Amino acid sequence: MSEKPNDKLEEKLRSIIETIDVANTLTEPITHSIENLLRISASELNSEEASVIVRDGDEGDLKFLAAIGKVAGQLLNLKIPAGKGIAGFVFSSGQTMALNDVGEDDSFYAEVDKQTGYSTQTILATPLRYNSEIIGVLEYVNRIGDESFTPAEMDKAALYAEAISSLVNAYETSKLFRELSDKMLSTDEKIKFEEARRWINNLRETAEHKEMIDLALLVREIASRGEAERKLCIEIFESILRFSKNNAETDFLSF
Amino acid sequence: MNQIEGSIKVPYFQIDESWKSRTGKGVSVAVIDSGIDTNHPDLCGKVKESVEARLDNKRIIFEPSEAGDSAGHGTACAGIISRIAPDAEFYSIKVLGAGGLGDGQAFLAGLEYAIKNRYQIVNLSLGTTKPQFFAPLHDLLDRAYQAGCIVVAAANNLPQPSFPSVFSSSLISVSKSEEANYFNFGFRYGEVIELTAPGVNIHTAWLGGGYRNLTGNSFACPHIVGIIALLLEANPGLTPFQIKSALYAIAKENQIHETEMEK
Numbered sequence: 001m002s003e004k005p006n007d008k009l010e011e012k013l014r015s016i017i018e019t020i021d022v023a024n025t026l027t028e029p030i031t032h033s034i035e036n037l038l039r040i041s042a043s044e045l046n047s048e049e050a051s052v053i054v055r056d057g058d059e060g061d062l063k064f065l066a067a068i069g070k071v072a073g074q075l076l077n078l079k080i081p082a083g084k085g086i087a088g089f090v091f092s093s094g095q096t097m098a099l100n101d102v103g104e105d106d107s108f109y110a111e112v113d114k115q116t117g118y119s120t121q122t123i124l125a126t127p128l129r130y131n132s133e134i135i136g137v138l139e140y141v142n143r144i145g146d147e148s149f150t151p152a153e154m155d156k157a158a159l160y161a162e163a164i165s166s167l168v169n170a171y172e173t174s175k176l177f178r179e180l181s182d183k184m185l186s187t188d189e190k191i192k193f194e195e196a197r198r199w200i201n202n203l204r205e206t207a208e209h210k211e212m213i214d215l216a217l218l219v220r221e222i223a224s225r226g227e228a229e230r231k232l233c234i235e236i237f238e239s240i241l242r243f244s245k246n247n248a249e250t251d252f253l254s255f
Numbered sequence: 256m257n258q259i260e261g262s263i264k265v266p267y268f269q270i271d272e273s274w275k276s277r278t279g280k281g282v283s284v285a286v287i288d289s290g291i292d293t294n295h296p297d298l299c300g301k302v303k304e305s306v307e308a309r310l311d312n313k314r315i316i317f318e319p320s321e322a323g324d325s326a327g328h329g330t331a332c333a334g335i336i337s338r339i340a341p342d343a344e345f346y347s348i349k350v351l352g353a354g355g356l357g358d359g360q361a362f363l364a365g366l367e368y369a370i371k372n373r374y375q376i377v378n379l380s381l382g383t384t385k386p387q388f389f390a391p392l393h394d395l396l397d398r399a400y401q402a403g404c405i406v407v408a409a410a411n412n413l414p415q416p417s418f419p420s421v422f423s424s425s426l427i428s429v430s431k432s433e434e435a436n437y438f439n440f441g442f443r444y445g446e447v448i449e450l451t452a453p454g455v456n457i458h459t460a461w462l463g464g465g466y467r468n469l470t471g472n473s474f475a476c477p478h479i480v481g482i483i484a485l486l487l488e489a490n491p492g493l494t495p496f497q498i499k500s501a502l503y504a505i506a507k508e509n510q511i512h513e514t515e516m517e518k
Contacts, residue, residue, distance in 0.1 A: 089326035094382055096471055097471035099468065
């Protein structure tokens with residue numbers, strides 16, 4: 001490789017890129033799983049649209065993480081200012097609520113409808129909690145038939161919220177992972193970006209990097225088979241680690 | 256009927272004709288929530304004071320507020336109370352909507368503010384599941400109980416318990432029922448959440464002078480607050496313990512009446 005920025009930087013970049021790619025490989029299915037759960041639950045709750053809304057920054061603002069329905073794509077670009085709309089309230093209060101005739105006035109939802117061309121009529125919103133912490137809001141919009149969401153549907157939504165919360169937490173953890181990598185890049189010595197980008201592309205083409213990703217996929221596949229497989233996998237990996245104790249190269253996830 | 260139930264039955268607290276003239280006059284009600292829209296036709300002139308939580312050097316302080324309601328929820332709760340007790344005096348303690356305040360931290364401070372100001376009833380349609388708030392909330396509610404301040408809290412709709420609604424000794428906790436008549440509330444003796452009140456498809460005040468149909472435990476809680484305001488208007492000296500006993504007696508009468516109607 002002739003286009004190396006420099007040896008120290010190369011080592012750091014290699015570590016970061018590997019981390020990002022492994023994180024992406026492991027977490028990509030998470031958003032698909034969230035969308036699948038949204039589809040299943042929305043059908044059970046007789047709802048046209050469903051979305052997962054999560055924290056955006058430290059000031060209580062929110063954004064859409066996943067959505068299904070006619071305007072899903074447009075929702076993913078929207079931000080919700082702190083405390084605004086039903087989602088903002090549910091996020092800050094932790095209370096589940098449902099309401100009718102949402103878009104009648106000039107409030108937050110009228111603005112959202114204006115941007116998406118949708119007409120919000122009924123909403124059911126329930127908090128997503130992980131370890132007692134509110135991490136987002138699960139929202140169902142427009143119950144088919146224009147009737148209000150029922151108390152039984154609120155209970156069902158709370159159950160789905162439990163499952164979705166775990167997925168959202170996994171997603172957020174991976175995001176933190178990526179942000180940490182970005183921070184490492186940005187605080188590093190001055191990088192010649194074009195040069196670094198070419199180098200990264202080359203790195204991603206190497207057999208070693210591809211093997212690393214295949215290994216991550218293999219681990220994920222084994223981990224999804226069941227508890228016995230997970231335990232066996234851990235034992236095998238730990239014995240490999242013990243075997244190559246003095247070889248730091250096997251510890252590919254450490255910075 | 257077991258012995259405990261029989262001994263608590265107090266006919267004095269039955270709902271009768273005398274209740275028709277009650278309006279909650281002179282009773283102070285604090286609403287710890289997202290604020291109250293003071294211009295809403297149902298609430299105009301009824302909100303005596305509005306304050307808002309603000310972070311000041313890592314401490315939460317309360318300042319007079321003209322921000323109104325940022326979400327609609329506080330207005331909805333005040334609207335329900337006002338329908339039952341139209342002459343009650345409202346005090347809005349806005350703890351939701353401001354950026355950067357934690358979910359438990361701000362409403363804990365709001366509750367402390369309400370107790371310090373000795374408001375007679377506190378509507379707390381909020382809760383937290385964070386374990387770190389368990390002990391401070393417990394202490395605060397004991398202080399409220401000793402100060403004669405009646406705190407009414409909404410249960411959450413989640414599998415985990417939320418504070419303070421699970422503290423049954425020092426406050427009144429409420430969950431929603433599909434009942435339409437607010438006088439026909441229920442008391443489930445021995446349950447964690449003791450009271451049930453209308454909370455499904457409740458037509459009440461909302462932002463911009465409008466109305467919405469709302470469902471949630473949040474909207475069951477203010478129905479009980481309204482009933483307590485009527486009780487306190489006629490019996491101003493009642494303590495939190497006596498209020499709970501009165502609610503129990505009325506709910507028992509409701510149940511007996513319902514059983515007789517079914518026969």
